[in-house]
Amino acid sequence: MGIRTHGGSLAPGGVVGDGRYRLLAQFGVDERGGAHLWRARDGQLRRDVALTILVGDPADVEAARQGRRTLERAAHTAKFTHPSVARVLDVLTLGNGISSSEGLLGIVVSEWTKGTDLIDLVNEKRIPPSTAARMVQALAEPVERAHQSGLVLGIDHPQRLRVTPDGRLRLAFPAPPPQTTLRDDVKALGAVLYLLLAGRWALPGGPPAIPPAPRDPSGQLVPPHVLEPRVPQEMSALAVRTVSDGGQGGIRTSAAILRVLDKVASAEERTRKPSENVDPDGTVWTTKKPVKDAARRRKLALGVSALVIAAVMALAWVGMMAISFFRDDPPSGPPVNLAEQSTTQQQGGQGEGDGGDGGDGGDQGGSLGEPVAPTEVSVYNPEGEGDGEADAPNAVDGDESTAWQTDEYMQQFPAFKTGVGLLAAFDQPIDLGGVRVVSDTPGTEVEIRVADSPQPSLDETRTVASGTLKGDTTELDLDDSASSQYVIVWIKTLSGEEGQFQSRLAEVSFLPSK
16 A cells, blocks of 8 residues: 555556656655665656655744755765665755655655665565675665764665675665664664664664663663573674673674774684585575576586596507607617707798797787786776675686676666776886687677776776677787777677576786787
8 A cells, every 4th residue: 555645546557756657566654754665767868777766744834954964974874885884866855856746755866776675675584694784784884984974874774775696784874863873873783783673673763674772670681692592692793892882892893893804704604614604505595596607617617627638638648658668779760859859840830920020820810819807896886886806806816617797687788877887007107919808608799998097987087998708718909909008898888688688708818919
């Protein structure tokens, strides 16, 4: 049943923001500020967005004031960028994106965060303690950065958070209520840790979907390890100390919790069993099951076969040498002049080369030289985030059994965004002649682009080569070499089929022109 406003109801299929945003699904309500959290479709840009819709009577002076303060805070948050905080795209106010007939106080539009609702993940299974500590640690980093700038993020409601496909906690609905303080952000870090460890919410105003954390007769929080014996007491104490309003041993800053989290998580990782983080069907802190990588198994089988063949050849050679050693027959044929043989080999080497001097006779690359290794490789994602950011170095590590892959998309580019790629940075400009790509996702259309800066917009890059990956190895040669310090392998069309579009690059080599 939809929520009635002055102009209608908030229900799937409804539209808000002067008809621009069509509501898809509701993900929670933060009752403290009348904030309704929705996934919606932007009809103009044809992409999904996250909406924090402030519901209230515009004629109520106090409600209107509180709404304006929330919108102002959201506008300030738009200037803050961090992978663990969804980017604020727009702030709609009455008369500026919201008509009076809608009966709303305002809307904060932010980019949609793919992944899993935090509460759904917690209700499904408990998170290993060391993983919980790392997840909260990654969330504490943007809190610390924001606090250094005087910004409040407002992470003190679990339905505002989502878990990305790579297991990161992310503030998906940024719009801090007026009453939220810096201290509330810090306490929320402890509450999130408590939630991951014990499945209970330790702050007031939590959603009905999860039970509140129990308290003892004196009003103190019951430590998580009492509810879940598997939780280490040090980590249990950390959660309680962070949520605590004061007293001896309380943690009051995000910088302090970062230090303690790193210490506790490291100690727990040293003592836990290697398989603690893994369930039989995949890792507990991601929402995707492991990919059944047939290409990797095929490479492994080929490698084993090659080793067996090499071993057989080595044994055969040893046997032949042994036979030759014990035979006393004189060698047949005329004597060999080693000097003449050496001269003939040198002449043959020059003749079989590309017409250059004898020193280059062994090159088979034509006009291209040996690959140049970049100093850094990162995901180039000018219209979003994610897409295996931590795995980008796998594409240039010289090991074809490791790979960087995009997220899995329901729709082909450019439905969600124009594309995604890898940006390789070099110590100094190279004269690029071509790029070699090893991939087991044929049909992927790529462009080789060059840029003049390490963080260019797509319009600031220049295409110098393009092609479609055919599986295994594909070489993309430039018609004319291009000198650049920054090279982008841009994926404009993903491999796969409807509902399962994804591309994977096992190895990328950057070939300079000679």
